[in-house]
Amino acid sequence: MALKTAEQYIESLGRLKPAVYVLGERVENFVEHPLLRPQINAVAATYEFAQDKEYGELATTVSPFTGDRINRFLHMVTSTEDLVKKVKINRLLGRKVGTCFSRCTGLDMLNALFIITYEVDQKYGTEYHQRLKAYIKYLQQNDFACHCGNTHVKGDRSLRPSEQPNPDAYIHVVEKKSDGIVVRGAKIFQTGSLCSHESVVAPSREMREADRDYAVAFAVPIDAPGVIHIYQRGTLDSRYIEGVDIGNIKFGKFTTLIIFDNVFVPWERVFMCGEYEFAGPLVRTFATYHRVSHGGCKSGWADVAIGAASTIAEYNGISRASHINEKLTDMIYMTETMYSCSLASAAEGQATPSGVYTVNSVMANTSKLHEVKFCYEICRLLLDIAGGLGSNMPSEKDLRNPQIGSYLEKYLKGVNEVPTEHRMRMFRLIEKLAFESNDLGSHIHGAGSAQANRITLLRETDLAERRKLAKVLAGIDGEAK
Numbered sequence: 316m317a318l319k320t321a322e323q324y325i326e327s328l329g330r331l332k333p334a335v336y337v338l339g340e341r342v343e344n345f346v347e348h349p350l351l352r353p354q355i356n357a358v359a360a361t362y363e364f365a366q367d368k369e370y371g372e373l374a375t376t377v378s379p380f381t382g383d384r385i386n387r388f389l390h391m392v393t394s395t396e397d398l399v400k401k402v403k404i405n406r407l408l409g410r411k412v413g414t415c416f417s418r419c420t421g422l423d424m425l426n427a428l429f430i431i432t433y434e435v436d437q438k439y440g441t442e443y444h445q446r447l448k449a450y451i452k453y454l455q456q457n458d459f460a461c462h463c464g465n466t467h468v469k470g471d472r473s474l475r476p477s478e479q480p481n482p483d484a485y486i487h488v489v490e491k492k493s494d495g496i497v498v499r500g501a502k503i504f505q506t507g508s509l510c511s512h513e514s515v516v517a518p519s520r521e522m523r524e525a526d527r528d529y530a531v532a533f534a535v536p537i538d539a540p541g542v543i544h545i546y547q548r549g550t551l552d553s554r555y556i557e558g559v560d561i562g563n564i565k566f567g568k569f570t571t572l573i574i575f576d577n578v579f580v581p582w583e584r585v586f587m588c589g590e591y592e593f594a595g596p597l598v599r600t601f602a603t604y605h606r607v608s609h610g611g612c613k614s615g616w617a618d619v620a621i622g623a624a625s626t627i628a629e630y631n632g633i634s635r636a637s638h639i640n641e642k643l644t645d646m647i648y649m650t651e652t653m654y655s656c657s658l659a660s661a662a663e664g665q666a667t668p669s670g671v672y673t674v675n676s677v678m679a680n681t682s683k684l685h686e687v688k689f690c691y692e693i694c695r696l697l698l699d700i701a702g703g704l705g706s707n708m709p710s711e712k713d714l715r716n717p718q719i720g721s722y723l724e725k726y727l728k729g730v731n732e733v734p735t736e737h738r739m740r741m742f743r744l745i746e747k748l749a750f751e752s753n754d755l756g757s758h759i760h761g762a763g764s765a766q767a768n769r770i771t772l773l774r775e776t777d778l779a780e781r782r783k784l785a786k787v788l789a790g791i792d793g794e795a796k
Contacts, residue, residue: 353567398661409615417507433669521595562747610657656682
């Protein structure tokens with residue numbers, strides 16, 4: 316079918332009937348819930364870009380599977396140009412929505428699975444790769460959004476999956492049937508699970524032979540029987556419910572805990588089942604892709620933060636102060652550093668035997684390590700430039716109150732030519748950018764923690780080659796010429 320419009324995407328999502336719980340209550344019309352709709356709006360922006368005359372060539376491409384034009388967030392990357400375009404569209408979308416747009420996890424896992432299922436099939440003669448191709452074609456033909464279920468609840472982190480007193484701390488196979496498998500467990504911090512049509516589930520760590528039942532990857536619709544989505548609270552929840560003091564007036568982010576309670580998965584949607592030695596390579600391949608994606612979208616988020624800082628400086632009458640411009644300069648160089656590392660990682664990508672390209676791992680992890688530090692520093696500088704009202708301001712309800720609204724108009728005004736309401740709205744956006752827990756947690760833990768980045772960075776760097784360079788120049792071990 317043709318590319319969906321944003322309206323068609325929301326309509327198609329609304330036809331699904333997932334089991335959804337928000338703040339202890341079962342929700343039937345989840346697409347209209349005030350806590351869920353802002354992120355659905357953000358995903359809808361990925362559909363808008365695909366229809367846009369200015370961005371359509373960047374946001375879409377031609378599928379090698381269907382021959383049709385498809386959304387780039389469903390494309391298997393077959394060149395460094397594809398990888399670079401993925402980073403660029405992420406930054407553009409980050410600028411538009413100022414938060415997460417939830418398409419990267421699914422895209423990155425599909426590409427990682429494309430590489431790893433090819434390798435599994437080469438070793439064992441399985442049919443995972445062909446199944447995955449058929450599934451990707453299904454997504455492309457229907458222009459469906461998918462997300463990746465990667466992070467497990469983990470239980471006792473000192474124990475391996477098969478050693479857990481709670482065997483469901485990691486998703487695992489509890490039964491194999493002639494027509495499919497039955498899985499049980501949970502995934503947590505699931506960005507986009509209720510903004511997507513499909514969930515792609517995969518291991519989140521390396522496995523050993525004893526963990527064989529936990530080495531499972533599969534796909535299910537978000538409303539499959541036994542799948543339960545539980546909303547995870549954020550710091551600014553009540554703002555959306557009240558409909559005031561939101562900050563970002565249209566877009567937002569949330570995560571869910573997803574329960575898989577004896578969920579049946581037909582074999583044609585199973586992409587790994589017991590091949591434990593490939594679990595580690597799969598999660599590392601996914602994580603590397605996703606760290607590059609972060610460098611794009613977080614740069615777009617930071618562009619909004621820079622814009623908010625610069626605007627509030629103007630509204631406060633301090634835009635010409637040298638210390639303000641120094642802080643803005645710091646915000647800019649940190650943003651461009653993250654982005655540059657991601658672009659370099661994409662540009663240095665290499666083809667795999669599957670035909671899909673993977674990114675440069677060292678540069679990808681460098682980008683993510685910068686993100687861990689820089690995004691928090693950008694938030695600090697944003698609040699520093701804004702002043703106290705960026706974190707502590709009367710409500711919009713007070714501004715609308717006929718008894719006290721005039722006081723706010725008078726005492727919360729900055730430069731004379733800017734309406735007080737505009738200044739208050741910019742402060743609210745700053746508050747959301749700096750304090751929204753869903754985004755703040757993503758800066759550190761999204762695409763893997765800083766420690767995971769460091770481990771990967773050291774493992775993937777060829778220290779032996781660097782030692783040889785130093786020895787040659789120093790004339791050591793007879794290696795000098």
